[in-house]
Amino acid sequence: MMKFPQNFLWGAATSSYQVEGNNSNADWWQWEKETGKVNSGAACRHYELFEQDFDLARSLNHNAHRLSIEWSRIEPEEGKFSQKELQHYLDVILALRARNIEPIVTLHHFTNPVWLSECRGWLNPEVRTYFARYCNFVCRGLAEHVRYWITINEPTIYYSHSYIFGFWPPQVKSLFKAKLVEDNLVGGHIQAYRLIHKIYKEKNLPEPSVSIAQNVMAFVPCTQSLKNRLTAALRHKWYNLGFLERIHKNLDFIGINYYSRQLVDLKGYGISNFAGDVCQDNHLPVKKNSLGWDIYPQGLEELLLKLKKFNLEIMITENGICTADDHLRWEYLSAHLKNIYLAMEKGVKVSGYLYWSLMDNFEWDKGFVPRFGLIDIDYSTYKRTIRESAKKFAQVCKTGVLEV
Numbered sequence: 001m002m003k004f005p006q007n008f009l010w011g012a013a014t015s016s017y018q019v020e021g022n023n024s025n026a027d028w029w030q031w032e033k034e035t036g037k038v039n040s041g042a043a044c045r046h047y048e049l050f051e052q053d054f055d056l057a058r059s060l061n062h063n064a065h066r067l068s069i070e071w072s073r074i075e076p077e078e079g080k081f082s083q084k085e086l087q088h089y090l091d092v093i094l095a096l097r098a099r100n101i102e103p104i105v106t107l108h109h110f111t112n113p114v115w116l117s118e119c120r121g122w123l124n125p126e127v128r129t130y131f132a133r134y135c136n137f138v139c140r141g142l143a144e145h146v147r148y149w150i151t152i153n154e155p156t157i158y159y160s161h162s163y164i165f166g167f168w169p170p171q172v173k174s175l176f177k178a179k180l181v182e183d184n185l186v187g188g189h190i191q192a193y194r195l196i197h198k199i200y201k202e203k204n205l206p207e208p209s210v211s212i213a214q215n216v217m218a219f220v221p222c223t224q225s226l227k228n229r230l231t232a233a234l235r236h237k238w239y240n241l242g243f244l245e246r247i248h249k250n251l252d253f254i255g256i257n258y259y260s261r262q263l264v265d266l267k268g269y270g271i272s273n274f275a276g277d278v279c280q281d282n283h284l285p286v287k288k289n290s291l292g293w294d295i296y297p298q299g300l301e302e303l304l305l306k307l308k309k310f311n312l313e314i315m316i317t318e319n320g321i322c323t324a325d326d327h328l329r330w331e332y333l334s335a336h337l338k339n340i341y342l343a344m345e346k347g348v349k350v351s352g353y354l355y356w357s358l359m360d361n362f363e364w365d366k367g368f369v370p371r372f373g374l375i376d377i378d379y380s381t382y383k384r385t386i387r388e389s390a391k392k393f394a395q396v397c398k399t400g401v402l403e404v
């Protein structure tokens with residue numbers, strides 16, 4: 001039996017664009033229309049149904065919930081801020097509070113207002129000022145009711161998918177531009193971090209807890225050759241630690257999103273080999289999620305131990321599986337909780353666990369096919385159905401006890 005601390009945060013995460021629906025002022029919306037690849041449409045209709053969704057989260061004994069604010073709703077035109085949309089997010093947060101659920105609020109989760117993307121988005125050096133101005137408006141409106149802030153979700157994924165691999169809007173493939181975007185994300189975070197602290201001081205509120213949600217991955221050499229071990233270590237350093245090392249003095253805790261491992265097998269000596277070669281031969285086989293990502297719970301314990309050096313509390317801001325097999329979902333979830341517990345026994349301070357995601361939702365360029373939710377969504381009726389795995393997780397949330 002594993003018993004987690006009394007004050008542990010238990011819950012799930014979502015992001016505005018993936019669940020709300022009809023975010024028609026966002027760059028992703030425009031990209032969907034231009035490419036015809038996917039269509040987020042009404043998503044889960046969470047914008048209208050949030051109270052019903054939070055009733056479900058409460059019935060599952062969640063005491064925390066991570067959500068994001070949609071910048072393109074708050075500032076649909078440059079410099080024009082919407083009081084109405086701010087009020088909406090205040091209602092959302094108060095609805096959580098009314099259910100004794102701690103809100104963990106993300107300010108940037110991949111999407112941007114169209115006006116920003118039309119003036120070079122995160123490549124524009126002015127973006128730091130724009131982002132700070134938006135954070136200022138949101139934070140001043142919500143500070144009294146929020147303790148935890150995530151400034152930016154998965155900065156490394158954002159700049160690599162949008163500016164190196166060209167998968168996501170604006171579909172750029174340039175290492176040089178990616179580096180500029182990374183620098184602006186670093187600057188954007190640091191400015192927002194300082195600003196949020198300043199606002200709380202001015203308002204005489206208790207210190208907030210501010211972080212990013214950093215995507216981390218277990219890089220495992222597929223053979224013990226020196227080149228594979230070195231490449232795995234390099235990727236860990238660049239992908240997992242690089243961004244954190246640039247901002248760690250401006251973090252109150254570390255938020256991490258962990259899903260999977262990558263089996264590293266270097267096949268050549270170019271930049272793309274170092275950055276991307278993976279083993280295709282299914283050495284060291286493990287089970288996979290429905291997108292083909294390896295399931296590797298022990299990687300979470302290993303990573304938590306590696307992050308101990310920052311001497312900051314860690315919150316698991318995302319961890320989850322897309323699968324049609326709900327037994328596998330529980331196997332995944334409980335195995336990851338076990339590995340968190342093992343790391344905590346070795347002295348890592350973990351403050352909470354947020355499963356990705358509360359409900360099935362719009363999985364970016366993959367559309368609605370992957371099913372990550374604790375709650376199933378029927379997209380033709382928007383009916384919500386709680387999955388069995390969610391009920392098992394609810395027991396852990398209630399008692400803090402994981403039976404293994």
Ligand code: IFM
Pocket residue numbers: 015018154257318356363
């Ligand atoms: O859906 C995404 C989320 O937006 C960011 N983290 C990973 C999830 C699953 O791919």
